[in-house]
Amino acid sequence: MPFCIKCGKELGVEDLFCSACGTPVGETLQAIKVETLDIPYPEGDSARLEIVVRSAGRINVSGGASGRFVEGTVEYDDSELAPVVRVQGDRVRIVQE
Numbered sequence: 001m002p003f004c005i006k007c008g009k010e011l012g013v014e015d016l017f018c019s020a021c022g023t024p025v026g027e028t029l030q031a032i033k034v035e036t037l038d039i040p041y042p043e044g045d046s047a048r049l050e051i052v053v054r055s056a057g058r059i060n061v062s063g064g065a066s067g068r069f070v071e072g073t074v075e076y077d078d079s080e081l082a083p084v085v086r087v088q089g090d091r092v093r094i095v096q097e
């Protein structure tokens with residue numbers, strides 16, 4: 001179900017306005033996508049993590065358990081900005097391109 005960006009109320013699929021605050025749905029509603037990160041340790045012994053963000057969103061990461069390098073989630077609202085995980089040698093980059 002979509003939610004009002006302004007007040008957070010749950011919206012009906014065909015609603016044009018938020019029933020709680022009146023915000024037009026078309027202008028404000030964007031589906032928030034959540035992507036799970038589960039990145040294994042890269043090669044090498046000096047692993048580094050780099051995060052590049054180009055739009056509003058949220059990245060929650062932590063050191064992974066049991067041999068994983070990074071685990072967490074990425075939330076973003078523009079599918080063209082889906083984060084990409086790149087591993088180059090001992091460097092892990094989470095990039096919105």
Ligand SMILES: [Zn+2]
Pocket residue numbers: 004005006007008009018019020021022023
């Ligand atoms: Zn609202």
